[in-house]
Amino acid sequence: MDPGIVAKVVHGGKVPRQKNNTATHYIDFSANFNPFPPRVAWSPDLALLADYPDDEYLELREAYARLVGRAPEEICVGNGSAEIIRTFCHTVIREGMPVRIDPPTFGEYALSARLAGGTVAAGSGGAGVRFLCNPNNPTGYLTPRSNIVEMLAAAEKADRVLFVDEAFIELADPRQSVADIASPHLFVMRSLTKEFAVPGIRFGFGIGDPALVSRMEIMRPPWSVNSFAESFALAAARKYRDLGESRHRIENEREWICSRLLGAGIAYEPSATNFIMLYPGQPAAPLTAALRTMGILVRDCTSFGKPEAIRVAVRTREENRLLLEALFACVR
Incomplete structure (x- = not known):
């Protein structure tokens, strides 16, 4: 660190x-x-508090896999996007690995990368991981899908990983999303917080290669998505349209x-x-x-x-x- x-x-x-x-x-x-x-028909069910959540979150992963047209084994979940970023970094980044983060952008990328031992730089050509926020926070700039496909091709050629944060994509233009692209060199993240205005419900999900998702699920602390958050997320999945x-x-x-x-x-x-x-x-x-x-x-x-x-x-x-x-x- x-x-x-x-x-x-x-x-x-x-x-x-x-x-x-x-x-x-x-x-x-x-x-x-x-x-x-969107209005989500949901109210807390106190009976859920009597049991641990399913730590594999199979129903939740299946629901969000259907939303993005991927398989459940390509979906990971977390206690908000911040936990997914942190888990990704501790799974992928090795001590001393260069990480590309172009400012200004969301600060959790740099902190999580440094906590995992990475060294952060803007425009680093030799970076093992590149973070892209799309649309970007704080500027609101939306990178076209075609540009991201080019970034991914470069990452694949160099055997590196591209992390694309799509927390705001559903509030901008989902046609520019790359969540449908399956590649060992691409990881995409989404968040309910922004889309459904529920910051108190900590839930985010990631989309990536099954091998990476499996490693991240091992790294993620057990039961990190509580039962109320899981219940709300299942109800919200039916309201994406x-x-x-x-x-x-x-x-x-x-x-x-x-x-x-x-x-x-x-x-x-x-x-x-x-x-x-x-x-x-x-x-x-x-x-x-x-x-x-x-x-x-x-x-x-x-x-x-x-x-x-x-x-x-x-x-x-x-x-x-x-x-x-x-x-x-x-x-x-």
Whole structure:
């Protein structure tokens, strides 16, 4: 493990902590959840608490295998995407292995790679593993499927592994997914947290070669997906088709926000998903603090290496209107 690791990764979604500190009502634009999630008919069954979950999660793996057109032995599960990233790294990365991570992007890749003994660099030609977030967090950039197929071909030729994080793909354009491609050199990850706006239900799943999935399942701690999470995930699997309506509504709201930002002269990264990284023309830290006093939580992108940027989630029209009113009041 890299001895220089001294802190956890910074994440958004601090509403519970803010609520504990003040009576102010906050609208949370710092966490990127689907603002229009499908309705999942589910309620906790207390009887599930009487037994351990099935640690092989066969029913769960079968359900998600059907969703992505793969076999159950190509599916692994985990306590959210963070556990899957951590498990993947400890399974694949060897001490001193170069790992390619191009910033700005999700911080858990670099931390997990270093914890597993890897050395992280951007644009490293000799990397044994390359991480790609698609669409990317925090920029929202969606890499076309054709480009990823080219990356995979290069990985196969060099006997390396490409990890593609598709946590937001269902909220962007699932036609760009590579989850249907079977290769020993490709691993794809998905997350219910973002798609169904259920951060309290920790569930993610991965798609990969059966040999890699088997090794990851050995590395994963036993019973890491609790019974409530498993039950919800099974119910949510039947609602994936409804995410098309979410995508349509998110696109409308995102375009509405971007048109107002453009009119106000505020630059932003073109996004394909449910969040936008923008450049307000002043340092992110004091702006984030000022917005917090107005009941608006946004993501300071300093931890992404972008101290001049903030990231905002796309929410409902009225909430988006309140965000822009507060933002324009702070930057004018």
